[in-house]
Amino acid sequence: MKKIKEFFADLSKKQKITYISLISIAFLLTESILLWAITDRGMKGLFEWVNYIRTITFLICLIGFIFPVIAGIIIVISKNMNPSKKPLKSLLILTIFSLIIPIGFYGYVGSIPYIRSGDxxxxxxxxxxxxxxxxxxxxxxxxxxxxxxxxxxxxxxxxxxxxxxxxxxxxxxxxxxxxxxxxxxxxxxxxxxxxxxxxxxxxxxxxxxxxxxxxxxxxxxxxxxxxxxxxxxxxxxxxxxxxxxxxxxxxxxxxxxxxxxxxxxxxxxxxxxxxxxxxxxxxxxxxxxxxxxxxxxxxxxxxxxxxxxxxxxxxxxxxxxxxxxxxxxxxxxxxxxxxxxxxxxxxxxxxxxxxxxxxxxxxxxxxxxxxxxxxxxxxxxxxxxxxxxxxxxxxxxxxxxxxxxxxxxxxxxxxxxxxxxxxxxxxxxxxxxxxxxxxxxxxxxxxxxxxxxxxxxxxxxxxxxxxxxxxxxxxxxxxxxx
Ligand SMILES: [Fe+2]
Ligand SMILES: [Fe+2]
The missing domain is CATH 3.60.21.10 (Metallo-dependent phosphatases)
Incomplete structure (x- = not known):
């Protein structure tokens, strides 16, 4: 935890805002899939009645927690290996990767009404x-x-x-x-x-x-x-x-x-x-x-x-x-x-x-x-x-x-x-x-x-x-x- 604090203390204000907001957005978007599953009219019954749908939803939400943990691990390991080098590139790649699931998911759901087979x-x-x-x-x-x-x-x-x-x-x-x-x-x-x-x-x-x-x-x-x-x-x-x-x-x-x-x-x-x-x-x-x-x-x-x-x-x-x-x-x-x-x-x-x-x-x-x-x-x-x-x-x-x-x-x-x-x-x-x-x-x-x-x-x-x-x-x- 100390090393993560040191890592963020070393960053410029702009870098801090960028990384913290990207990781937070990815986390919140991924967790919001659970909220969607229990409130959406086409999903809530499926979530309530079918075991494997609940399991898949919880797994996706778990991934939301995993990305910030991996980010912390990357910071700690890189601090141990070379305290002066910031793992900015690895974190950026990780953050982008963590956004793929929620953005892909909501992109798909939002596109459904527009994908039609014909008259x-x-x-x-x-x-x-x-x-x-x-x-x-x-x-x-x-x-x-x-x-x-x-x-x-x-x-x-x-x-x-x-x-x-x-x-x-x-x-x-x-x-x-x-x-x-x-x-x-x-x-x-x-x-x-x-x-x-x-x-x-x-x-x-x-x-x-x-x-x-x-x-x-x-x-x-x-x-x-x-x-x-x-x-x-x-x-x-x-x-x-x-x-x-x-x-x-x-x-x-x-x-x-x-x-x-x-x-x-x-x-x-x-x-x-x-x-x-x-x-x-x-x-x-x-x-x-x-x-x-x-x-x-x-x-x-x-x-x-x-x-x-x-x-x-x-x-x-x-x-x-x-x-x-x-x-x-x-x-x-x-x-x-x-x-x-x-x-x-x-x-x-x-x-x-x-x-x-x-x-x-x-x-x-x-x-x-x-x-x-x-x-x-x-x-x-x-x-x-x-x-x-x-x-x-x-x-x-x-x-x-x-x-x-x-x-x-x-x-x-x-x-x-x-x-x-x-x-x-x-x-x-x-x-x-x-x-x-x-x-x-x-x-x-x-x-x-x-x-x-x-x-x-x-x-x-x-x-x-x-x-x-x-x-x-x-x-x-x-x-x-x-
Ligand atoms: Fe049926
Ligand atoms: Fe039915």
Whole structure:
């Protein structure tokens, strides 16, 4: 310590400021990676749930401590060898080297939203609220690498008739289709050229709605099953099946920070989801590191004034569907989201209404002990939401996150897990002998499956049918709302 003090005493004021500030900046920047990991929306869940992510983060932070120690060692050794010679060059090289990790890291994280794979084709997206005729407003949304002004023609006949144009150049293109009439086929065309798309609105029969839901396709993973995903999309597109909307419950991509994964997902979905009203829910993989920006750009257009971008209250024929942003758990359940959800329930629903809740993360569930965490009955989620669901008369809950099919019943509320859209099935853990546990209230549970859930609400009854990608029924049951 004495020798380090002597070394700094020998330096000029300018040299002192240079070395002390460089070493301090390198140290603080490196340590701030820990702060980033526990606060960033795309990281904090990963940090909390996955052992090896915590280990890597702590190792990086340890390196922050190692560089000042090495600097001290260099000073002591060089003082011992030659007290008059200052190891300025070695220290400068060391300091520059210690800045490489934090600057490289933040450079990479900051650059993620700017690294895109290409234009994203149109999606027909369900929006917050309800139009004048009791069915939801929609948006046609697409993304271009170049800033352009686009326009859309749309209307209830093939000659369309309504024209919307963007006034300023933009990469995010969204066009609001509002106050749609029920049970009508609409047409739209983008920029007066190419494909004419069509979609049919749902009939306006009180408490009637038939939709498909599934979750976790994990585009871009090494082990996802694209054949299963495509077969499910074929079922969605087949008019015989009569699906009026599709709710995709998250983990659309494997790595949210990789736009190539989003590209594959958007390209694969668009031929179907440009025709069937679509509402994706953000999952933990979608939001990973900087992935939230991609998701918002592609699936949450800023077209409804003052409406939240990450969570939704969609109304169809008096049926309330709440789509929440719950990725790993309650980390993303912000004060704003909590206030919004409780206010919407309080002011805009009645416990006797059909009320459905959708989120990526589960509440009650069966699962395995993976990456150092228990992936069954999510205590924090149950403590936060179960009493709210009971108090407000929620009827059915839909989630993914675990790659299984499951139905659980607790306090008269049916919890459905539908992680069968192509991500590697959790049966892998069973085969590996990983410890697992059955969730509270489990009625039906399958780990070795791909598929989707058909939900057909007709008046006071909802008919729920779990199906394989080939449309075979594997489990069905009925819920009565009264
Ligand atoms: Fe997943
Ligand atoms: Fe997930």
């Amino acid at each position: 994203k084709p149109p999606q027909l997206l369900l929006l917050n609220g309800s139009g004048a005729n009791g069915i939801p407003n929609l948006a046609v949304s697409f993304w271009t690498e170049d800033r352009t002004t686009s326009g859309i023609n749309w209307g209830p006949t093939s000659s369309m008739g309504t024209r919307s144009d963007e006034l300023t150049k933009t990469k995010i293109h969204s066009f609001l289709l509002e106050d749609l009439s029920p049970n009508i086929t609409y047409f739209y065309q983008i920029n007066d050229a190419g494909q004419i798309y069509n979609f049919t609105t749902m009939p306006d029969i009180e408490n009637t709605f038939k939709f498909m839901t599934s979750s976790d396709p994990h585009f871009g993973a090494e082990n996802n099953n694209l054949t299963a995903t495509n077969k499910i999309l074929d079922q969605l597109a087949d008019p015989i099946n009569g699906y009026q909307s599709f709710f995709m419950l998250g983990d659309m991509v494997e790595m949210g920070n990789n736009d190539a994964h989003y590209q594959e997902a958007c390209d694969t979905f668009s031929p179907v989801t440009s025709h069937i009203p679509f509402r994706p829910v953000i999952g933990n993989h979608d939001a990973m590191i900087g992935g939230h920006q991609f998701w918002v750009d592609y699936f949450s257009p800023d077209v409804v004034e003052d409406a939240p971008r990450d969570y939704f209250h969609i109304e169809v024929n008096g049926i309330h569907i709440f789509v929440l942003d719950l990725e790993w758990g309650t980390e993303t359940y912000t004060k704003a989201q909590k206030t919004w959800f409780e206010n919407e329930l309080e002011e805009n629903t009645n416990p006797d209404d059909w009320i459905l809740v959708m989120s990526h993360c589960f509440y009650y569930v069966s699962g395995y002990h993976v990456d150092g965490s228990d992936w069954w009955d999510h205590q924090e989620m149950i403590e936060t939401f179960a009493s709210v669901f009971i108090k407000n008369g929620i009827d059915m809950v839909f989630s993914g996150h675990n790659h299984i099919f499951e139905v659980l019943e607790n306090d008269g509320i049916y919890y459905n897990i539908i992680g069968g859209l192509g991500g590697h099935p959790d049966t892998y853990y069973a085969k590996e002998g990983v410890v697992g546990q059955l969730g509270t209230g489990s009625i039906y549970y399958s780990t070795d499956i791909f598929g989707f859930l058909e939900v057909d609400i007709q008046g006071d009854d909802a008919f729920l049918t779990f199906r394989t990608p080939e449309n075979q029924i594997v489990y069905n049951y009925t819920v009565n709302r009264l």
